[in-house]
Amino acid sequence: MDGAREQKRRKLAPEARRQQLIEATIEVIATQGLARTTQAEVARTAGLSHGLVNFHFSSKDKLLGATLSYLAEEYRANWQQALVETGEDPAARLNALILADFRPDICASPRLSAWCAFWGEAQSRPMYQDNCGDFDEEYIAVQEGICRDLIEAGGYDLDPVRAARVLRVTTEGTWLDLLTMRxxxxxxxxxxxxxxxxxxxxxxxxSEKGLS
Structure with missing residues (x-):
């Protein structure tokens, strides 16, 4: 049993170190931006050696790509789990999607700052589409479908695509406010x-208080 536990610990150690480096990268991006993020600064923030960063990520681009992929997968898992825990009622599902975007671990300053850095710097756009394009399209399709179902169930005279878009940009706008307002x-x-x-x-x- 002890041997099996030790083997599992050794197997998990590289994964834990990789995760530690990704979390450190999020912190560095949040404070320095993409352009000024370096592998050396990530190593210092993580409390690990520069050589260990190079072992897991042979270049800055690979480190940034892995970090963006992690953020995208984390965000996707968050909203998908919120829907799994909700029934089929479209209003409840839309409510779950909105609440998921403001969970403390998702709507946290370092993560929002990292997202904004990836969104805002031109050099990151090909990387963003490569890592997040499919996830974004999946989310948009789900959100539009929920809005369509709610419009039908509630007898609303609305365009579901436009309603979903306004909800998305409102959410993203509040995220920017949380980061940029004095x-x-x-x-x-x-x-x-x-x-x-x-x-x-x-x-x-x-209503402003949430689901009625």
Missing amino acids: TPYDRDEALRTVMTCAGVFFPRHF
Whole structure:
């Protein structure tokens, strides 16, 4: 038994180190931006050797690509799990999607800063599409489908594609506010802002307080 545990520990150690480096990269991107993020600074932040960074990621581009992939997979798992835990009612599913975007571990300053860095720097755009394009399209299709179902169930006269788009850009706008305003409102107020938007489209199902 002890031998099996030791073998498992050794197997997990490289994965744990890789994850440690990715988390450190998120922190460095959040404070330095993509252009000024270096493998040396990531190693220092992680408390690991520069050689270990090179062992796991042979170049800065590979390190950034792995970090972006991790963020994208984390975000996808978050909203998918939220829907798994929700029934088939479209209003409840839309509510779950909105709440998922403001979970403390997702709507956290370092992660939002890293996302904005990847979105904002031109050099990262090919990397972003390569790592996130399919995930984005999947999310958009699911969100539009939920809006379409809610429009049909509630008898609303709306375009589901446009309603879903406005909800997305409102969410992303509050994320930017949380990062860029001199005196930003808090995460709860950001959530209420998006719920208010949902209430404009679906007043019989949502208000600024959330699902009615």
